[in-house]
Amino acid sequence: xxxxxxxxxxxxxxFNPLVSTFVQISLMLVIAHIFNLIFKPLGxxxxxxxxxxxLVLSPSFLSQINKIRSFFIQDLSAFYYRVFAFISRILFMFxxxxxxxxxxxxxxxxxxxxxxxxxxxxxxxxxxxxxYISRFVxxxxxxxxxxxxxxxxxxxxxxSPVVMRLIDELKFNTSELGRLASTxxxxxxVGCIIYYSSFVTVLSSKNFANAIYSIILTALxxxxxxxxxxxxxxxxxDSKYVSNAQVLFLLVLVVSLAFSIEVLGYNSTITGFLLxxxxxxxxxxxxxxxxxxxxxxxNFVLPIYFGYMGFQFDIRDLLKHYQNILLVLLLLFSCxxxxxIGTLFVCHRLKIPRIKAVLLAFVLNLKGNFELILIDVEAxxxxxxxSPMIHRMLLIxxxxxxxxxxxxxxxxxRRNENYFAHRNTSVESLDPESExxxxxxxxxPRHASGQLVLSASFGSSISPYLMHxxxxxxRRRKAKLLYNQLEDGGQYSDEEDYGGNDVxxxxxxxxxxxxxxxxxxxxxxxxxxxxxMYEDVCNAAEDFRVTIIFLPFHxxxxxxxxxxxxxxxxxxxxxxxxxxxPCSVGVLVHKNQTGFQLPVAGNNSHENxxxxxxxxxxxxxxxxxxxxxxxxxGKNSNINLTVIRFLYAAKKEEESxxxxxxxxxxxxxxxxxxxxxxxxxxxxxxxxxxxAKDNVFFEEFRLRYVTSGEVGLxxxxxxxxxxxxxxxxxxxxxxxxSLFIVGKGSYGGSVMTTGLSDWxxxxxxxxxxxLLASSDLDIKSSVLIIQQHRQYTNNSNEDSVxx
Numbered sequence: 001x002x003x004x005x006x007x008x009x010x011x012x013x014x015f016n017p018l019v020s021t022f023v024q025i026s027l028m029l030v031i032a033h034i035f036n037l038i039f040k041p042l043g044x045x046x047x048x049x050x051x052x053x054x055l056v057l058s059p060s061f062l063s064q065i066n067k068i069r070s071f072f073i074q075d076l077s078a079f080y081y082r083v084f085a086f087i088s089r090i091l092f093m094f095x096x097x098x099x100x101x102x103x104x105x106x107x108x109x110x111x112x113x114x115x116x117x118x119x120x121x122x123x124x125x126x127x128x129x130x131x132y133i134s135r136f137v138x139x140x141x142x143x144x145x146x147x148x149x150x151x152x153x154x155x156x157x158x159x160s161p162v163v164m165r166l167i168d169e170l171k172f173n174t175s176e177l178g179r180l181a182s183t184x185x186x187x188x189x190v191g192c193i194i195y196y197s198s199f200v201t202v203l204s205s206k207n208f209a210n211a212i213y214s215i216i217l218t219a220l221x222x223x224x225x226x227x228x229x230x231x232x233x234x235x236x237x238d239s240k241y242v243s244n245a246q247v248l249f250l251l252v253l254v255v256s257l258a259f260s261i262e263v264l265g266y267n268s269t270i271t272g273f274l275l276x277x278x279x280x281x282x283x284x285x286x287x288x289x290x291x292x293x294x295x296x297x298x299n300f301v302l303p304i305y306f307g308y309m310g311f312q313f314d315i316r317d318l319l320k321h322y323q324n325i326l327l328v329l330l331l332l333f334s335c336x337x338x339x340x341i342g343t344l345f346v347c348h349r350l351k352i353p354r355i356k357a358v359l360l361a362f363v364l365n366l367k368g369n370f371e372l373i374l375i376d377v378e379a380x381x382x383x384x385x386x387s388p389m390i391h392r393m394l395l396i397x398x399x400x401x402x403x404x405x406x407x408x409x410x411x412x413x414r415r416n417e418n419y420f421a422h423r424n425t426s427v428e429s430l431d432p433e434s435e436x437x438x439x440x441x442x443x444x445p446r447h448a449s450g451q452l453v454l455s456a457s458f459g460s461s462i463s464p465y466l467m468h469x470x471x472x473x474x475r476r477r478k479a480k481l482l483y484n485q486l487e488d489g490g491q492y493s494d495e496e497d498y499g500g501n502d503v504x505x506x507x508x509x510x511x512x513x514x515x516x517x518x519x520x521x522x523x524x525x526x527x528x529x530x531x532x533m534y535e536d537v538c539n540a541a542e543d544f545r546v547t548i549i550f551l552p553f554h555x556x557x558x559x560x561x562x563x564x565x566x567x568x569x570x571x572x573x574x575x576x577x578x579x580x581x582p583c584s585v586g587v588l589v590h591k592n593q594t595g596f597q598l599p600v601a602g603n604n605s606h607e608n609x610x611x612x613x614x615x616x617x618x619x620x621x622x623x624x625x626x627x628x629x630x631x632x633x634g635k636n637s638n639i640n641l642t643v644i645r646f647l648y649a650a651k652k653e654e655e656s657x658x659x660x661x662x663x664x665x666x667x668x669x670x671x672x673x674x675x676x677x678x679x680x681x682x683x684x685x686x687x688x689x690x691x692a693k694d695n696v697f698f699e700e701f702r703l704r705y706v707t708s709g710e711v712g713l714x715x716x717x718x719x720x721x722x723x724x725x726x727x728x729x730x731x732x733x734x735x736x737x738s739l740f741i742v743g744k745g746s747y748g749g750s751v752m753t754t755g756l757s758d759w760x761x762x763x764x765x766x767x768x769x770x771l772l773a774s775s776d777l778d779i780k781s782s783v784l785i786i787q788q789h790r791q792y793t794n795n796s797n798e799d800s801v802x803x
Contacts, residue, residue, distance in 0.1 A: 017076035024072050028053045028307035029300075043414040045169035047162065048406045050303045051399065054310025081308055082376065088301045089369065090258040090272040091251065092161050095293045096186075097276020098286065101463075105183055111350070112180060116188040118346030119339050119364055120156050126338040127152030130331065137323050138390060149199055150374055154331070154394060155338050158188040159369035159402075165302055166366060166406060170413055174437075174545045175420065177356055181363045186273070189370055193267050196374065200265060210264035218271050221257050222278045225250065229285040240504050241288040250289070267373060282514040287507065287523070309368050313399045314392045324393060331397045336405070339365040355419060359412050365405050367398045422545040425583040425789045427628040428621075428697075430547055436632060437463045439546040441537060441577075443470075443570050445505035447552035450590030452513045452521070453598050454550060454784070457613075457639060458632045460519065465544055467524045468506055469533055471569060516598065530569030534576035542582050548629070548786075549581055553589040553773065561594055563775060575764050584625055584789045587765060588782065589773045595782030596739040599638035610640050613739040614731070616768060617645045618750050619694045622743030625788035627701060630741055634711045639739075642712035644731060645698065646724060646752050649717035721755035725771070737781045742768045744787040 028050070035049035056062055063069045105112075131148040134140070140147055163185040164173070172178040201207045228250065232242040254275050258268035280286055340361045347357030375394050413420055424430050424437075436458055440451035448466060455464045503525075510521050526536045541549055554571035555563040578585050590596070599611060615630040617623050627643070634641035705711040716727045744766035745753070756767040765773055769785035 017074045017080060020071050020074060021077050021080045024057060024077070024311075025304055025307075027057060028311075029303060031056055032303055032307060043410045044407055045166050045410060046303070047166055047169065047306045048403065048410075050306035051310035051403060054307035055313050055399070055403075056310075058311045059314045059316060085305060085308060085372075086258075086262070087255055088297075088305045089161070089373075090255055090268060091293060092297055092301065092305075093269055093272035094251075094254055094276040095290075095297055096160065096164060097273045098279055098289060098293075100273075100277055101179070102277065102281075104179055108180060108183060109187075112183040112187050114350065115180075115343060115346050115360070116158075116184045116191060116364075119158070119342035119361075120188065120191060122342030122345075123156035123338040124152055126334045127155050130155070130334055133330065134327060137327050145199070149196060150394070151331075153192050153196060153374055154367075154371050154397065155335050156188070157192045157367065157369070157371045158185040158339075158364040159367050159371070160185040160189045161302075162306075162366045162368040162402060163363055165298075165306075166409065167363065168298075170410060171543055172413065172420070174543065175422070177360065177420070181360055184360070185364055185366075188364065190270055190273075192370055193270055196370075197266055207265055211266065214261045214264055214266050214271070217257055217260060218274060221253060222275060224253070225275065225279055229280045229283055233284040236284060238504075239284075240507065241291065242285050244292075246285075247288055247292050250285075267370065269370060269373070281520055283511055284507065306368070309372070309399055309402070312392075312395045315396060316392075324389070328393055328396055328400075331394075332400055332404075335367070335397065335401050336365055355412075355416060359409065359420075362405050362409050362412070365401065367401045371398055422542065422582075424545070424547050426625055427547055427584055427632075427786075428625050428788065430628070432628075432631045433461070435461055435463055437465075437544065437546040438548050438550060439465045439467060439537075439541050439544060440550045441467045441469055442506065442552060443566070444552075444556075445502055445509060446556055446592065447590070448506045448509050450552060450588055450592060450596075450782070451550055452509060453590070453596055454588055455521070456513070456517050456519065457596075457599050457636050459635055462519065463522075464519065465522045465524055465540075465546065466506075466510065467526055467537065467540060468503070469537070469573070470502075470525065470527045471533075471567075472527050472529045513598075530567075530573050533573050534580060537573075537577055538580050538582055546583055548584040548586055549577065550586045550588055551577060553587055555589070555773075557591045557593055557595075559593075561591070561780070563589075563773070571762075571764075578764055578787060581789065585787045586629070587769070587785045587787075589765075589769075589785070591780065591782050594780035599636050610638055611738040612640050612642065612735055613741065614735075614737045615641065615643045615741040616728075617643055617698065618743070618745065618752055618768070620690060620743060620745055620750070621788045621790065622745050622766070622786055624694065624697050624743070626741050626743040626784075626786040627697065629784075629786060630711075631701070631705065633741070634705060640712070641710075642714060642735070642737075643701075643706070644714045644716065646727070647715060647717050648752055649719045649723075718752050720751065721753050721767075724752050724768075725756070728771075728777075732779060732781075739782050739784065740772050740779075741784045741786065742766070742772065744769060744785050 032046075032050040032053035035052050036046055039049050040046075057068075057072065059069065059073065063072055127148065131144070131151050134151060135144060135147070160182070164182050167173045167178045167181060173182065197211070201211050232246045235246075236242045254272065257275070258271050261268040261271050279289075340358075343361035343364060344354075344357050347354075347360065352360070372395070375391060375398075424434075427436075430436070438455065438458070440455060442448035442451055448468070451466060455462060455466075507523075510523060514520060524540060526533065526540070528536055537549065551574045552570070554566050554568075554574060556566055558564050574587065578587075596611065596613075597609075613630075613633060615626060617627055630641060630643065633639055701711075702713065706713045714731070718724045718727060744764075745768065753767045756771050757763075759776075760767065760770050761774060762770045765785045769783060771777055772779060772781075772783045773785075
């Protein structure tokens with residue numbers, strides 16, 4: 001009898017659904033990787049390749065073969081995929097909530113909501129019109145409100161997971177437009193979910209009670225997570241991360257709540273997002289969740305999710321009726337047209353440039369999240385108007401829409417690469433009130449503490465990244481590891497082998513810093529040889545679109561307050577970054593015992609501890625950059641900033657002497673000027689231009705900051721480096737500064753610094769920076785040396801001699 005039962009079962013299900021599902025997933029990943037190798041050089045993002053991989057295995061292509069169809073398409077396989085899609089969606093929305101820049105969301109909520117509402121309103125109008133056309137073509141007579149809502153949401157929704165993944169693949173997620181697109185798509189999708197949930201709630205009083213239960217359960221788990229995050233962190237205080245069991249426990253709670261809300265009849269997408277947003281933003285538990293979720297979701301979960309979208313592409317019944325084909329094309333056209341009209345109109349009213357508005361409209365037209373859920377939900381309700389053909393037709397619209405829109409977005413970005421490139425590569429070109437994105441590097445924990453202290457001085461309008469640079473031992477292959485973001489091909493399993501206890505110390509420093517300042521730090525870890533490490537730093541600076549890179553000095557302060565050399569690799573890496581950086585660079589000589597300290601109020605005192613900082617201005621591009629940076633430091637209420645401007649004394653005497661002016665005017669050159677004379681004239685013109693820039697920039701600074709009393713000003717006239725050194729000693733004797741800020745002055749020196757570089761130890765710091773960092777002067781202050789980014793770094797004579 002048992003043999004007969006087994007034989008009957010094998011005849012019904014010749015293949016184990018779990019085995020077929022696993023094989024299908026494996027094939028999707030392999031085919032997606034092959035497509036990615038083909039399409040990535042053409043600028044196409046990964047999700048397009050993954051959807052095409054699913055489409056190849058779909059019933060429209062390979063699964064038309066009977067043996068393949070019987071192996072892949074089984075009832076239980078579809079169930080497993082739906083369960084996998086549900087868990088994937090919840091975890092990804094939870095990760096989006098964890099990664100969400102809440103400060104940006106609060107600041108730009110009105111702008112994003114306005115853009116989203118424009119597309120929603122026009123899509124609703126198109127949806128109402130298409131509802132009447134579709135009812136006639138598909139002969140739908142009953143339950144038209146549900147059908148109308150399905151069509152409307154199909155047109156109006158913007159799939160936030162698809163949008164965020166696509167712009168992340170295109171290295172567009174850190175740009176202002178990319179962040180606006182992510183926020184707008186999220187608001188758009190939340191609006192569609194609320195719209196549908198309101199419809200479900202109106203159907204019966206029981207649904208209203210379930211909505212109240214859902215809100216209460218979500219709020220309760222948010223509170224529980226806050227306590228669990230702190231408890232797990234204390235439990236693992238001597239470890240780098242919390243345990244895997246504790247991470248699993250948190251994720252099970254999230255998925256269980258989402259499942260409970262689905263049982264109550266509501267969509268749980270918003271729940272997963274809210275749980276992530278209200279999860280503690282810092283600490284060991286959050287850092288571990290980033291580490292565990294980001295790699296698995298970006299490299300396995302989402303590729304399978306997008307592959308399954310493509311796998312649902314089925315045109316078997318559609319080709320039998322030309323009316324259905326026309327309806328699909330009409331729906332597809334309406335999706336694009338409604339989004340384009342609504343978004344372009346709103347962007348025009350908001351005075352957003354047309355090319356940005358067009359790109360934003362196409363990005364917000366991406367589908368593949370809530371509308372897929374809605375299609376499956378309506379299929380499960382067994383509505384009288386529903387049929388497998390309608391189900392497949394709506395799925396085809398979703399898949400085709402994303403397959404068409406994705407390459408268009410990539411093409412727009414590729415053809416307008418210069419327009420969308422990062423332009424804020426120097427502090428001088430940046431508005432002092434705008435967001436300040438910095439990348440701080442640290443080789444050791446002592447470097448991290450100095451970089452964190454510096455980050456705190458810029459105030460709350462800062463987006464800081466802290467990059468831990470770890471030397472790759474010889475005979476070990478390269479790995480690039482990030483806490484919250486891993487590129488395709490990155491190695492995850494090797495992370496514990498690098499960094500040692502430094503990782504734990506840096507994490508603790510970051511947690512302490514965040515608790516004191518409420519500034520969130522994004523952590524990154526780079527593992528490479530010193531010979532190639534600069535490439536990773538420069539690439540990260542471009543990807544994160546930072547304005548300046550801060551490097552630690554290769555010497556550190558000992559207990560006896562003297563500076564001691566660290567690894568020589570630190571210095572060579574710094575020098576390479578200074579040469580190749582795509583933005584401005586600062587080198588921090590941090591003296592943690594006697595120099596600059598964290599500029600916040602003490603825990604045991606109600607009065608702020610004010611520190612004195614000095615900016616030394618000689619003139620030139622680097623000094624203007626340092627002065628621009630000082631604007632942000634001067635706004636800190638715990639820092640008293642003084643600008644010391646050095647002026648050339650001899651030039652003042654020449655300008656005040658009428659005889660020198662007449663003699664210079666009465667000596668014209670006769671004949672054709674020689675090549676040497678032309679070069680001298682060109683240098684003289686460049687010199688005059690630089691002086692004019694200095695005067696204009698400094699005068700603007702003086703009128704805005706000095707006259708208001710925010711910043712102090714001292715002016716000194718000197719003739720050479722010896723007099724400059726004397727003035728510096730006098731000033732340091734009169735005022736105890738904890739921080740000196742100075743430009744590198746790398747493109748030519750200054751008459752006012754002549755002689756300072758005769759015994760130069762570190763040319764990469766410039767003459768004044770090297771002097772302040774040297775043991776000869778023996779100052780107790782920290783020193784920050786700034787090099788401005790220039791478009792053409794090879795023109796070593798761009799800045800002329802000052803004075």
